[in-house]
Amino acid sequence: LKYDSGLLLAGAYAEAGRIDIAEEIYAGLDPSKQEKLNYYYSYGSKLRNIAIHILLYEKLGKSDEVAKAMINLNDELKRNRYMSTHTSVFVLRAIAMVSTKNGFAKSLNVEFSDGSNTVNLTSETGQLFVEDKLSANKTVQVKNKSTHGVFVEVVRRAKEDLGTETAESVSISISTKYTDENGKKIEVTELAQGTDFQMITTVKRMGAVGPNLDNLALRQAVPSGWEIVNERLSEFGDASNNGLDYQDIRDSKVHSFFSLEGRGEVTVAIKLKATYGGTYYHPKVLAESMYNDQVYAEEKGFSCKVKIE
Numbered sequence: 398l399k400y401d402s403g404l405l406l407a408g409a410y411a412e413a414g415r416i417d418i419a420e421e422i423y424a425g426l427d428p429s430k431q432e433k434l435n436y437y438y439s440y441g442s443k444l445r446n447i448a449i450h451i452l453l454y455e456k457l458g459k460s461d462e463v464a465k466a467m468i469n470l471n472d473e474l475k476r477n478r479y480m481s482t483h484t485s486v487f488v489l490r491a492i493a494m495v496s497t498k499n500g501f502a503k504s505l506n507v508e509f510s511d512g513s514n515t516v517n518l519t520s521e522t523g524q525l526f527v528e529d530k531l532s533a534n535k536t537v538q539v540k541n542k543s544t545h546g547v548f549v550e551v552v553r554r555a556k557e558d559l560g561t562e563t564a565e566s567v568s569i570s571i572s573t574k575y576t577d578e579n580g581k582k583i584e585v586t587e588l589a590q591g592t593d594f595q596m597i598t599t600v601k602r603m604g605a606v607g608p609n610l611d612n613l614a615l616r617q618a619v620p621s622g623w624e625i626v627n628e629r630l631s632e633f634g635d636a637s638n639n640g641l642d643y644q645d646i647r648d649s650k651v652h653s654f655f656s657l658e659g660r661g662e663v664t665v666a667i668k669l670k671a672t673y674g675g676t677y678y679h680p681k682v683l684a685e686s687m688y689n690d691q692v693y694a695e696e697k698g699f700s701c702k703v704k705i706e
Contacts (some may be wrong), residue, residue: 400426401446404704408453415575416457423457440483441689444473448487455494467495479690483661506539507547515544560687562681562697565604569657571684571694573598573617583680588671593626596669600655600684600694601662609655615665615684620677622703626650628666643663650680669705 398406403426416513431472434455447470470491474548480488503523511529529537541547574597575585583594598617602610619625627646642664645652653665679699685690 398422398426404450406668409528410455411453411456419457431578439472440481442481442484444478444480445472445484445487447473448484451491452487452494453538455498467491473543481688482492493529502543502545504543506542508542509540510538510540512536529556529644541577542670559678559698560700563696566694567614568603568686569684569694570601570603571598571696572601573614573682573684573696584649586699587704588673589617590671590703590705592671594664594669594671597664598682598684599662599664600657602657609656609658612687613655613657613663613684613692614687615653615655615663615682617653617667618666618680618683619669619703620679621649622671622673622675622677624670624672624703625649626670628668671703674703676700676702 398401401421407419407422407426410416428614447466451463451466451470454460469569470488493506501523503521504521505517505518505523505525507525509518509527512535514548518527537551539547539549575583575594576597577583577592577594585594596619597616598615600613600615625646625648641653641655643654644665645654646667650656651667652666653663657663679698681695683695683699684693685695
């Protein structure tokens with residue numbers, strides 16, 4: 398058995414209560430035979446595998462191996478790389494299991510200052526939450542008064558101001574045009590009420606040809622004054638939505654899922670109608686990989702108007 402496969406099998410026997418068989422399998426494994434896997438199709442990663450090893454070592458009672466793997470896990474986390482949801486779950490499970498078994502300090506005593514107020518905070522649950530509205534130039538200070546180390550995490554919540562987005566392209570490019578029913582390009586910053594038109598977005602791969610880009614998602618959100626006309630089987634204009642893996646048409650946006658092979662491109666067209674008079678904001682159009690933060694592209698949003706005549 399290869400190492401990873403054998404470790405999973407041993408863990409399964411240990412979970413079933415057959416520690417004797419688990420020990421026998423584990424004794425026959427060679428760590429040097431760890432598989433160099435292509436993680437793409439399993440949504441895995443090196444970090445996920447380390448976390449799985451920790452879970453299995455713990456199940457087999459291999460405390461020394463748990464300690465070594467936790468050091469490797471810590472080193473990988475320090476790289477501050479993107480983690481998919483799949484990897485994050487296994488990492489959190491591994492850390493939680495080791496922490497629960499070995500115990501951790503629960504008493505906290507810190508001094509928190511946001512520049513205008515200073516308060517002393519204590520807790521016996523191992524964690525503290527502080528809500529504070531921070532401006533661009535505001536700083537906070539946390540002073541540890543505990544007898545052990547304290548980790549501080551800053552979680553920011555913000556909403557992008559309308560019109561302040563920036564167009565970006567990493568690994569893929571995106572371009573959107575609007576045409577009338579005859580395929581003629583039109584401006585949509587001001588439309589007459591009742592106008593039928595279409596939004597056509599093209600996503601292309603940038604750079605040299607490499608592995609296929611799979612699991613891509615395109616979001617075409619529209620202003621509140623426009624309606625999406627859901628005519629999946631009708632022909633409208635020259636664009637086609639062939640080549641999509643799946644498409645989710647909603648009231649205010651369309652999500653399309655697809656892959657790009659080689660230097661390929663995908664074009665998605667949706668039929669629209671300018672319905673409600675008023676001034677609105679067109680959200681940015683975004684395309685991105687669902688499992689790779691180094692593949693994305695977005696266009697700026699803009700203001701638009703539906704004119705009642």
